[in-house]
Amino acid sequence: MADNVFDAIVIGSGISGGWAAKELCEKGLKTIMLERGQNVEHVKDYHSALKPPWAFEHRGTRTQKMIEDYPVLKRDYPLNEKNLEWWASDKDCPYTEIKRFDWFRGYQVGGRSLLWGKQSYRLSDFDFEANAKEGIAIDWPVRYKDIAPWYDYVERFAGISGNRDGLPQLPDGQFLPPMEMTCVEKDVAARIKEHYKGQRHMIIGRAAHVTGPLAGRTLCQYRNKCSLGCPFGGYFSTQSSTLPAAMKTGNLTLRPWSIVTKIIYDKDTQRATGVEILDAQTNETYEYKAKVVFLNASTINSTWILMNSATDVWPEGLGSSSGQLGHNLMDHHLGVGAGGDVEGYEDKYYYGRRPNGVYIPRYRNLFGDKRDYLRGFGYQGGASRQGWQRNVAEYSIGANLKEALTEPGSWTMGIGGFGEMLPDYDNKITLDKTKTDKWGLNVVAIDCELKENELKMRQDMMNDAAEMLEAAGVKNVNKWDGDGTPGRGIHEMGTARMGSDPKTSVLNKWNQVWDAPNVFVTDGSFMTSAGCQNPSLGYMAFTARAVDHAVNELKKMNL
Numbered sequence: 001m002a003d004n005v006f007d008a009i010v011i012g013s014g015i016s017g018g019w020a021a022k023e024l025c026e027k028g029l030k031t032i033m034l035e036r037g038q039n040v041e042h043v044k045d046y047h048s049a050l051k052p053p054w055a056f057e058h059r060g061t062r063t064q065k066m067i068e069d070y071p072v073l074k075r076d077y078p079l080n081e082k083n084l085e086w087w088a089s090d091k092d093c094p095y096t097e098i099k100r101f102d103w104f105r106g107y108q109v110g111g112r113s114l115l116w117g118k119q120s121y122r123l124s125d126f127d128f129e130a131n132a133k134e135g136i137a138i139d140w141p142v143r144y145k146d147i148a149p150w151y152d153y154v155e156r157f158a159g160i161s162g163n164r165d166g167l168p169q170l171p172d173g174q175f176l177p178p179m180e181m182t183c184v185e186k187d188v189a190a191r192i193k194e195h196y197k198g199q200r201h202m203i204i205g206r207a208a209h210v211t212g213p214l215a216g217r218t219l220c221q222y223r224n225k226c227s228l229g230c231p232f233g234g235y236f237s238t239q240s241s242t243l244p245a246a247m248k249t250g251n252l253t254l255r256p257w258s259i260v261t262k263i264i265y266d267k268d269t270q271r272a273t274g275v276e277i278l279d280a281q282t283n284e285t286y287e288y289k290a291k292v293v294f295l296n297a298s299t300i301n302s303t304w305i306l307m308n309s310a311t312d313v314w315p316e317g318l319g320s321s322s323g324q325l326g327h328n329l330m331d332h333h334l335g336v337g338a339g340g341d342v343e344g345y346e347d348k349y350y351y352g353r354r355p356n357g358v359y360i361p362r363y364r365n366l367f368g369d370k371r372d373y374l375r376g377f378g379y380q381g382g383a384s385r386q387g388w389q390r391n392v393a394e395y396s397i398g399a400n401l402k403e404a405l406t407e408p409g410s411w412t413m414g415i416g417g418f419g420e421m422l423p424d425y426d427n428k429i430t431l432d433k434t435k436t437d438k439w440g441l442n443v444v445a446i447d448c449e450l451k452e453n454e455l456k457m458r459q460d461m462m463n464d465a466a467e468m469l470e471a472a473g474v475k476n477v478n479k480w481d482g483d484g485t486p487g488r489g490i491h492e493m494g495t496a497r498m499g500s501d502p503k504t505s506v507l508n509k510w511n512q513v514w515d516a517p518n519v520f521v522t523d524g525s526f527m528t529s530a531g532c533q534n535p536s537l538g539y540m541a542f543t544a545r546a547v548d549h550a551v552n553e554l555k556k557m558n559l
Helices: 015-024 066-067 130-134 144-158 183-195 238-248 300-309 400-404 452-471 536-555
Strands: 008-011 031-034 253-256 258-268 273-281 285-289 292-295 336-342 359-360 375-385 411-419 428-436 442-447 473-483 516-521
Touching: 008 273, 015 031, 015 238, 015 473, 015 536, 031 144, 066 258, 130 375, 144 238, 183 359, 183 375, 183 411, 183 452, 238 253, 238 536, 253 359, 258 285, 258 516, 273 292, 273 516, 292 536, 300 428, 300 516, 336 375, 400 536, 411 452, 442 452, 452 473
Parallel strands: 008 031, 008 292, 031 253, 292 516
Antiparallel strands: 258 273, 273 285, 336 411, 336 473, 359 375, 375 411, 428 442
């Protein structure tokens, strides 16, 4: 086999790209995984994971130089000195904001699998059927029964801790033991359940943390330093899970510093023949050929690659024949919720720094509830005691202050909403042919905003949060409606949606590009609607399912 010829190409090495590589390699395909950023080796390259706070020059915070260099990343929590190398450079990789969109990217082997919040939930048929029932966008081409076995499959490998709660809107999975709620959370959960007569539930989050035996992995150590890399392999990432599995087969070639600029298409065979890359370090161009291509560069970048793969057949890009490529951009809108003080638990504490919180599944527009907007929202949050960084009103300096800070502070409880964003044709990305990045490549322009449905929903997200906490006995409850700018959920979805008709969708029900059936897209861009649940578990399941189909089709000589 020539150096540039493989059975399969995987573009991107994050959550879905890692899964594609693992599945393809385990099924015997010689596979190359192309990552546009640097290599990050498990354990060895987690430079900050074991550092104490005082070992950082600026105690882990952000500097004025960082604020200047990262005009987008500074808008939210990601900008800090602890893991700055894992966030894409705003200067090297600019984009155009027709409307403000906070795009936080991770360009390295592992992508944002090193940085994600690990919340792992299934969609249900309430989600898969919603578009069709409400006449929104197009119908999903699949239902829960089609994906359920693949949810089972990926959960067993990834390691998802959670409780079997028996809720139809949030299907149970193959769980490792659940993490434990704090005493305050347990009591608040019980009061919410009682007050709302079992119509609302507060459960422990379902998270990709190892809490029981799982081959090749170590139990979560409750350090809550996940975004620095986990040297114990306690959470699911490409480095801890899918990459070692793929490497073990001997079938994987990993090539970092490889910016895929286009998918090469043969109009005679109506198939892709491979990809063209730009070496990010040398600026040299190379081609790699393969029978099948998996596109997993993350929603906006994958769509950029498809658009940049324009031909005389499709001048708007590969997959553009329906006119839907780049449209229907979605995220989850957040920054809204409530919090307050909890009294009467001063003699209680909890174990470690749990890297997980509580979850309140969707209850609006379900089971007879009807609002003046469509869909719904869930909440994430938790209860904890204030620590040494709190303000002590009586003491501002000296021995008394130090003594006060040796004891934990008061209990607080807060929840923040994650709302569903409807697919809308006008929320879109395009190629900006007037601006280029560090490598001379045209950048994307993002034109996306919350619409009337989301704005109405946010009122309930805020008011319901306060109402529930007050009903549970939380004191001094304050509610907030902060920044709901799209992008801040870091759940970009929808710009290459799947469907049943090539006239209205980019992909078929197997995640194949209608216009080039040996190209599969299995990151968030395939999503036909967003649900309100964190979506990454779904990307894993759809990816494993798509690889299984791809290999079967290769055996039948259909690709």
